[in-house]
Amino acid sequence: MVKLSGSVNLRKVDDSIGLPISQADLIFESPNGQGNTYRTKTDSQGRYEIEVNSNEILATVENSDFGTSQRWTKVVNLNSDGSNTLNLFIPDLEKRLKNLVSSYPGEFGLYALNLNSGKEFSLNSDSLMYLASVSKIAIAIGCVDLMTSPSDINKKIKLELYHHREEGKLVGENMGIQYQDLGQEVSLDLLFRRMLGMSDTSATDILCEHFGISRINKRIKELNIAGIEEFSSMIQLDRRRWWLSDKNVGFLPQFAFSLYQRQRIPYWLEKLNLPKPRIEPGKWEEYLSERRDRATTKAYGEILKRIANKNLLTESWKNDLLLNTIITYGGYGRFSGIVDNTKIIDSKGGSHHQVRNQAGIIRDKLTKAPIAILVAFTQKNEISKKEADNSLKAASDLALKYIGIDDKLQEKTVKDEEIRFVAPAYGLTFVNGEIPFIRWKSKGISGPLKLSLIKRNGSKVLNISDSVKNDGEWHSFKIPENLAPDDTYQFKLVGKDNDDDEVEAFSAFFTIGGTIHLIHPVTGSNLRKGSKPTISWLSSGINGKLKITLKDQQNNSLEITSNARNDGEWHSWEVPNRLDKKWGYFLNISCIENPEIFDNSGLFFIGGRINVISPKPYEIWKKGSKPKIEWESEGVEGPLTIQLIGRSNNIITITSNANDDGEWHSWEIPDIESGQGYRIAIFETGSPEIRGYSELFQVGTVYEWDVPSVEQSPFASWAASGRPHYFKYNEDVNLKWRRIGPSAGNLKIELLKDNRRLKLLASNALDDGEWHSWKPESDLTRGSNYQLKISNNANDFGLSVPFSIGANIDVHISTLRPKLNENPTINWVTQNISDDLSIHVVKKNGDEILISNVARDDGEWRSWTISDDTPKGWARIRIRSNRFNDVFGYSEWFKVV
Structure with missing residues (x-):
């Protein structure tokens, strides 16, 4: 027997030894998993003693408050002649949080506050980040502030046709605004519930229309909370999807978005003889993601803190309404579960292209008193929605513990026939030669598992084992010495359920060999010439000096330093005056010892920035009037050029000699084409790269x-x-x-x-x-x-x-994804037709394939089979009257796969 003794301590951000951990569980096993397992606990000083019977052994440690050590520690050359000392470490919460964020494939902002103790955690919380549906919290605040009495919450609004967006979401038995709701009257109370509880965009539109988005923004601005930009109503954002160059239409009619949802928009574009939208359908979310509302996590933390303390608005009843009524509409546990059994979280989440938001107030379940604030935003994510959401939850768990809220967000239960990884946790870094701690939970899985190491793109790096015992742990894998440093590694487990179908699971991403993540400057920053901007970063698993380089999109580069200490910040660089003023610069930071470890910042300006303030989104300019054009600028020299950009990208130069005083009102709008989709562009006459654009607006009626x-x-x-x-x-x-x-x-x-x-x-x-x-x-x-x-x-x-x-045909197909040898049912209803019909498949290029030219008008056709000759891709069914050739109808678009 060999006597082992030692201690368990926290490992701090700077890798120094922190406080001892009492009541930590230590586990000792042989490397091949065939020997005995030994367990013990540390005492109040974090110390332990244990006897083991092995020549070499693996050790790990876990604790309910601080988590699990990220790796197994291998102890060798044990013998019975003496004792051995083994000190184990668990990364402290701050280190684990910063490791997680530094390895996150995107931009991450986090803010947490304990309302009782005042302890807070703040990481990248001053950076403006794009908002998804979390913007609806601020919109709700502006709406409540515009109310004049508590009874306003019961006011009724009539639902009109243009209110319908077909974006209503099903929650229980409540549904968003549908066609059958049009013409009815609904209360503001119900609209708030739908907006915050169901994230119903239609309800948000109606509230923005009722109170006025400009008035809402004015009230939000009067709160004097730094880090919040002006909000757009949902209808403004939706309409950006549809600005067209056709002079007859301008915007597509109100039904356009709902038709897009049902894949019928190509039909109407064709029938209206309209060009495609300027933004291709697959690019809409990307286009909108760069034009959404922005705020910082600290700003939203301040909003939630004031709501929790009931001192956000002037009248006390408004504060009560916000805390006790409106914000709780969103309390569906959008952080993937409520906070244990003693606390609840009233939160609002949101997501769109590469953006995830969570913001919530944590309350005591018994007293209902607010006890903490939690805000987490991400953007420019390079991982799936599920993985981004899991990262948000992991960071939120750690942030809660850091501020003294001991109970983590409830884990999702393992479903029937599922495997779920428990470790490694998010944001860990391993060095070559280490043995990572791998743990999972499973249900309904029989037989051995297959374990492999893969990368984010799904490519397999190496096969670890095809015969892993399904006991929840694996500790026989050592990271190979020749693996290249990267932050996109993950483990994959494959098992089979009772029906012999494969079930897969993927671990959190982790880093091998070190990672670095640039925090500042953030995307969209403006660096003035002659200034000394702060360059900051987070790193994990790397040593030695760093190199920082300024680059642009034309592959030009300027070395800033090759001797930066890895302490997280650099303040000694002065932006040279000789640099061109333009957009598109970025920073590159890399490890001198291993240049493969690097990161790039987002794109930013140097030398100038112009922000067009007016016209406002969807402002209407009357022909013959002299509108006021307003802007803000920074680092701009010389006269400015102001242009009107039309919906067909035709350009009218208003002036090329405007003073940079923020205002121009000497231009009279000529008799140009009326419509929506115009923009104002302003740029420095001698440097057209530095320019700003207004939001879309309308000329005429x-x-x-x-x-x-x-x-x-x-x-x-x-x-x-x-x-x-x-x-x-x-x-x-x-x-x-x-x-x-x-x-x-x-x-x-x-x-x-x-x-x-x-x-x-x-x-x-x-x-x-x-x-x-x-x-x-x-x-x-x-x-x-x-x-x-x-x-x-x-x-x-x-x-x-x-x-x-005089006559009509309404057509429907039973499936939107028919497969080979499938017989989709074609249904139709005719009005004032009693003759045979022709049925065609119409391809996207307009080619037609005849199915039948003698179909009886009985409302159904089941004799069409998807064969090898059926064209693959998007198509639709066209049914035409053989007697009245101009009477026809089209089905939804479907895709033959």
């Missing part, structure tokens, strides 16, 4: 049709999917439109067929949004290719969607 538009189909079981209007002969038609912009006199209404004028319906209609004086005449041929055009005296006009007169 835009008309959008509500009827005819997309309506709910009352004839089929697939009524949730919309179809164009169908008007019967000689029945009253109630036409409705919406004017966006100033009125320019009475209106002209024309009927079009195949984009050609057919007849004038009205020459002097009031611009009041409705017209009731038309009954489709029976001499109009039956067809599905009619449109309406409305125009005013200033030649502003709008086109309706195509609609049917």
Whole structure:
């Protein structure tokens, strides 16, 4: 027997020895897992003694408060002639947090505050980061501050057609705003519940419209909380998806987004003869991610702290409303679970392209008193949504412990037939030759497991074992000496369930050989010439000096230093005056001893920045007026050029000699094409690289049709999917439109067929949004290719969607992903047709493949089989009347796979 003794201590950020850990569990096992297992605990001073019977042994330690050591420690050359001393360490919370953030593949901001003790944790919390639905907390605050009495929460708002975005989310038995809700009245209370509890964007739009987004922003600004930029309403963001260059439409009509959700937008783009949106569908989220609201985690922490302390707003009832009513609407445990059984978290989460947000107030479950604040934001993530969410949760667990909230967020339970990794934890760094601590939990898995080491892209680095015993631990793997340093390694386990189907699990990402992560300057920074900016970073597992280099996108480089100490900051660089003023610079930091360990900052400016303040998003400019153009600038020299950029990218130069005084109001808007989608560009006349753009705005008046538009189909079981209007002969038609912009006199209404004028319906209609004086005449041929055009005296006009007169066909296909040898069902409902039909498959390029030209009008076709000859890719079903060739209908878009 060999006597082992030693101690267990924390390992601090600078790798010095910290406090001893009492009541820590020590586990000793033989390397091959075949020998005895020995366990003991440390005393109050972190010391232990134990006897083992082995010539070599592995040791690890775990503690409920501080976690598990990140690796097994191998003890060799044990003999019975004497004792051995073994000191083990667990990284302290600050070290583990900084390791996690330094190895995170993206940008990370974290802020936590204990409201009772005042202890806080702050990491990268002053950097502006993009917001997802967490912006709805601030929007809710502005709305409440604009209320005049507590009874305002019960005020009713009528739901109009343009309020519908088809983004409602199902929560329990409550659903977001749907077609069937239109025309009803709902309370502000219900809208707040939907906005915060269900993250319903439609509800957010309505609240922004009711209170006014500019007034909401004004109230938020009056809170005097640094680190919050101006917010946009959801409707402004959605409309950016759809600004087009077509002079007849401007924006697509209101139903466009819901059609996009159902893959029917290509049909309407074709039928309206419209070009594709400037932003390709696959790029919309990326486009929007650079144009969303921004704030810092510390700013949101300050908001939540004031809400918790009931001192955010002036009137006490407003503070009560925020804390006790509105914020708790969001309390669905969006940090992947409530905080144990004694605490609850009222939180709001959100995500969109490469952005994850969480912000919440932790309260005592019994007293309901707020006890802590927790805010975590990420952006520019290079990992999946699930992995980013897990990183947020892991960082939040550690931050709670750091500020003295001992209970971590509840872990998800293992589902039936699942494997889930427990260790290694997020953000760990291993050196070559170490034995990492690998642990997992499983349920419903039979037989041995396969364990491998892979990289983030899924490529296998090496196979570790095909016969891992499913006992929850593996300690026979030593990291090879020849593995290159990288922060994208992870373990993969594969097992089989009781049905012999494979079940996979992936560990958190970890680093081998060291990592470094640049914190400042952040993306979008502006570095003035002659200034000495702070360059800061986090690193783990590396030693020696660092090299810092300034680079640009043209591969030019300037060495800043090759002798920086690895202490996290560098203050000795003065930005040279000789550098070109432009956007696109970035910093590179690398390890001198191992240049493969490096990181790049985001892109930033040097020498100048222009921020266009006015026009505001979707402001309306009247032709002939002299609007005020406003901007802010920094580091700009010489006169400025101001341009108006049209929706077809045509450019009008307003001036090339504006003084940089922040304001221009000497330009009169000419008689240009009316519509939405204009922008103002301002740049230094001698340096066009330094420029700023306004948000999108409108010139003149835009008309959008509500009827005819997309309506709910009352004839089929697939009524949730919309179809164009169908008007019967000689029945009253109630036409409705919406004017966006100033009125320019009475209106002209024309009927079009195949984009050609057919007849004038009205020459002097009031611009009041409705017209009731038309009954489709029976001499109009039956067809599905009619449109309406409305125009005013200033030649502003709008086109309706195509609609049917006299007859109609509504088509549906049973599956949107038909496979080889599958027989999808084609359903349809016809109106005023009693003849045979032709059924075609229409490809995206317009080619048609005939399925049948003698289909009976019985509403269903089951005789079409997906074969090898069926074109792969996107297509739709077209059904046409054999007697009335202009009467046809299209199904949703589907994809043959």
